[in-house]
Amino acid sequence: MYIALESLFAGGVNKLPVDCEFDFSEEELDGVFPFTTPVSVKGEIKNVVGVVTVEAEISFTLEVFCDRCAEPVKLDFNIPMVHGLVSELNEDDNDDYILIEDMKLDLLQLTLEDIFLALPSKFLCREDCKGVCTKCGANLNTDSCSCKKDIDPRLEALLGLLED
Ligand SMILES: [Zn+2]
């Protein structure tokens, strides 16, 4: 999805609203397709005394699996999209600026890049997810498993004696 920016760079208008929804349902992440609902981008692109910036918020929900307990989890994200836009790169410009070629901003591509940069390396169903028992696979958030904790084999022998 391209947004034409000629008039904004030329100063004919000083603000363009951004209000888009993207379908990223075919984007894969770690073997799943987590974007089951549309991704929204809301904000504006503005020209303030010759400096063009996009300032928007990307909102989306991911349906993924918890990295600790493997339960499915829905996570909501709101991440900022803030970039300076330039129609030509000067030598002292850095990565903070996005070069707009042909006066068109590829908003879909930029949204995708911003999302993947902002995603955490791990998804957790909750901060203190207890994960699964490494012995029986029970989900320790909801089940209490009867596996004995790893105990010293010598202590185990002693406990065996006590049980007799
Ligand atoms: Zn979990």
Ligand SMILES: [Zn+2]
């Ligand atoms: Zn267990």
